[in-house]
Amino acid sequence: MIVDDSSIMRRAITKYLTPLGFEIVGTAGNGQEALQLYREQPAELVTLDITMPQMDGLACLQALKEINSEVRVLVISALSDSQTGLKALKLGAKSFLPKPFTEAQLINEIQRIAGSKP
Amino acid sequence: MTEGELKFFIDVVTEYFEQITGESAGMGIPYIKSEEPAVLSFTGLIGISGPRKGAIYFTAEKALLSSLTREILDLVDPDDDSLLDMVGELTNTIAGNVRKSFGADFLISVPMLIKGKPTDILMRLKPPVFIVPILWRKEKAFLAVGLE
Numbered sequence: 001m002i003v004d005d006s007s008i009m010r011r012a013i014t015k016y017l018t019p020l021g022f023e024i025v026g027t028a029g030n031g032q033e034a035l036q037l038y039r040e041q042p043a044e045l046v047t048l049d050i051t052m053p054q055m056d057g058l059a060c061l062q063a064l065k066e067i068n069s070e071v072r073v074l075v076i077s078a079l080s081d082s083q084t085g086l087k088a089l090k091l092g093a094k095s096f097l098p099k100p101f102t103e104a105q106l107i108n109e110i111q112r113i114a115g116s117k118p
Numbered sequence: 119m120t121e122g123e124l125k126f127f128i129d130v131v132t133e134y135f136e137q138i139t140g141e142s143a144g145m146g147i148p149y150i151k152s153e154e155p156a157v158l159s160f161t162g163l164i165g166i167s168g169p170r171k172g173a174i175y176f177t178a179e180k181a182l183l184s185s186l187t188r189e190i191l192d193l194v195d196p197d198d199d200s201l202l203d204m205v206g207e208l209t210n211t212i213a214g215n216v217r218k219s220f221g222a223d224f225l226i227s228v229p230m231l232i233k234g235k236p237t238d239i240l241m242r243l244k245p246p247v248f249i250v251p252i253l254w255r256k257e258k259a260f261l262a263v264g265l266e
Contacts, residue, residue: 005228006203006206006207006210007199007200007203008187008190008200008203008204008207009207011191012190012191015191015192051210051226051228052228053228077214078210078212078213078214078215079214079217079222079226080214080215080217081217081220081221081222081224083221083222084217084222098215099211099214099215100133100134100137100138100211101137102137
């Protein structure tokens with residue numbers, strides 16, 4: 001599942017991950033939409049932006065973890081200060097990828113989190 | 119705002135274009151905005167709150183944003199909604215990335231997207247407003263920074 005308020009980012013992440021064999025169960029443009037989508041279509045792995053309208057990514061991460069503590073979340077955000085990254089990890093994110101990122105960086109993180117790469 | 123703080127923004131813009139496209143953007147000499155509006159066809163504006171207050175905006179023409187969108191998505195002829203989304207994401211990335219230097223209490227809003235050339239979009243920018251001219255693939259853009 002891909003969560004980002006930018007449609008360009010949602011489409012880019014979809015484009016980068018689809019050839020690897022990942023099935024994108026859905027995309028959402030804010031935290032509230034993401035929670036609704038997750039309840040309908042629980043994903044094994046979520047990419048999650050932070051700065052979004054209505055509900056931001058950190059609040060969404062907390063709520064996702066309450067629904068399913070095992071969900072694997074990669075936070076992808078332009079907020080590249082160390083405090084924000086640490087906060088995301090403390091809330092249960094598997095990793096933090098700062099924007100802007102390359103296709104190779106995203107694939108590397110996703111494969112690591114998905115367990116197909118050490 | 120100090121010269122050093124303005125450099126944080128310039129460095130972030132430089133890194134953005136290099137990372138996404140592999141091509142550097144040229145930075146012109148920053149100047150303080152006077153009466154002349156520095157607004158192009160597509161603009162992303164982000165409000166800043168916390169100890170620093172004000173706003174920043176990135177403004178560009180269709181050609182630059184189309185090239186950037188093509189780099190990311192291979193979209194040949196992106197529609198205006200995609201170009202607005204692109205300028206918003208770019209502005210969000212710039213504002214988010216400078217938190218490396220300003221710290222986590224440099225709070226940023228979601229981007230406000232503006233199409234067309236309003237007479238002025240100074241309302242949230244705190245003077246003096248610094249304008250950084252940007253040139254990438256022969257296309258111009260401006261970054262405006264107005265912080266207390």
